[in-house]
Amino acid sequence: MPSTQKRRPPTRDLARTRAEILAAAFPLVLKHGFQGVSIDDVVARTRHTKGALFHQFPTKLDLGYALVDEVVRPLIKERWIAPLESYDNPLEGMLHQMETLIGGSTPETLKLGCPLNNLVQEMAPLDAGFRTRLQAALDLWVGETEKHLKRAQEKGYLKASIDTHAAAYFIVMAHEGFYGMLKGLGKRDAFAALFASFKSYFQAISNQEPVLPVEMTA
């Protein structure tokens, strides 16, 4: 449609405004919780007006829902799923990610917890709209993890007897559980202890002996 190419379509500006507002809201909500952040807090962190925000998000809940659908979901895919593509053995990739992305985090970062886990704990019991979206985000993570577990099984890395659906749930649970425990315990020796046991589990479901060749990089 050549006639519209001469001017930047307004939809692009709107999309950028929307993305900027979400990018400003995300760290605030991560730190203070959804209920601990006001629309004014978010507006103060952007170059946009309150009117622009309300144009995008008529209510604070709309902003919260968009954080799940448009920030958390892509984060799950970019941070935890897409990198697995580059591993011939996805099990090795999963261990490596946990070691670097959680084990390698600073205590300050760990103290903030996992964005998804935080919202689940805070908002799932309080609001059905949040609950539906958070469930969908968890389902996405479990489902995409299972795809890589199936690949690992087809390639012979994962034991044929393992139920990939059950294993995918457990692996996602462990991510949320690690974040939850480390948020409460601080760093100390907790990550190393948790990770050693997580490797035992991976060893149990893996055809490879001995323990998968993952180096401590953090």
Place this chain on the structure above:
Amino acid sequence: MPSTQKRRPPTRDLARTRAEILAAAFPLVLKHGFQGVSIDDVVARTRHTKGALFHQFPTKLDLGYALVDEVVRPLIKERWIAPLESYDNPLEGMLHQMETLIGGSTPETLKLGCPLNNLVQEMAPLDAGFRTRLQAALDLWVGETEKHLKRAQEKGYLKASIDTHAAAYFIVMAHEGFYGMLKGLGKRDAFAALFASFKSYFQAISNQEPVLPVEMTA
């Protein structure tokens, strides 16, 4: 001291008042979060005055700290630790507890989450006094779990190669992770999937083959 036995010692009344206030506050905080409950909410659920409450708990934080030290810690011991004494094989006891106490919970109960996990997620990042007490409660759970793992190792149920400290952390993490995931996901097939994988982990650290003889009781 016969002279004081004729009258009920005031300390006993104070202790009962304190216990009643904590018992009233606990379910409110479990449902609404610590920040979502006011002193007035708590007073309204007891037969005591606000003055009696402030006599026991000069600030709301004091009440919150007492919930951790005097309600959550005993709950951990009564619910998760003491029952293990009756199992010759503590690993079997741990699986059985998870199956009955988490797997057997109603969706309404699961929606509330775990009292300890909820407070860790909500208050550990916000208040150092909470954090210290919550850490101590987690440490208690990990430490007591490790004692039973050592017993399992001495009796030959747990593989000699397993680091009991790491395994204890992981088992407590899984409890918190299960509660966290089920809070977000509702019941559906999530517990069965998580539990199947948890059993795989237990199988991996156990000397017993095949899978431990735990029946679905829920």
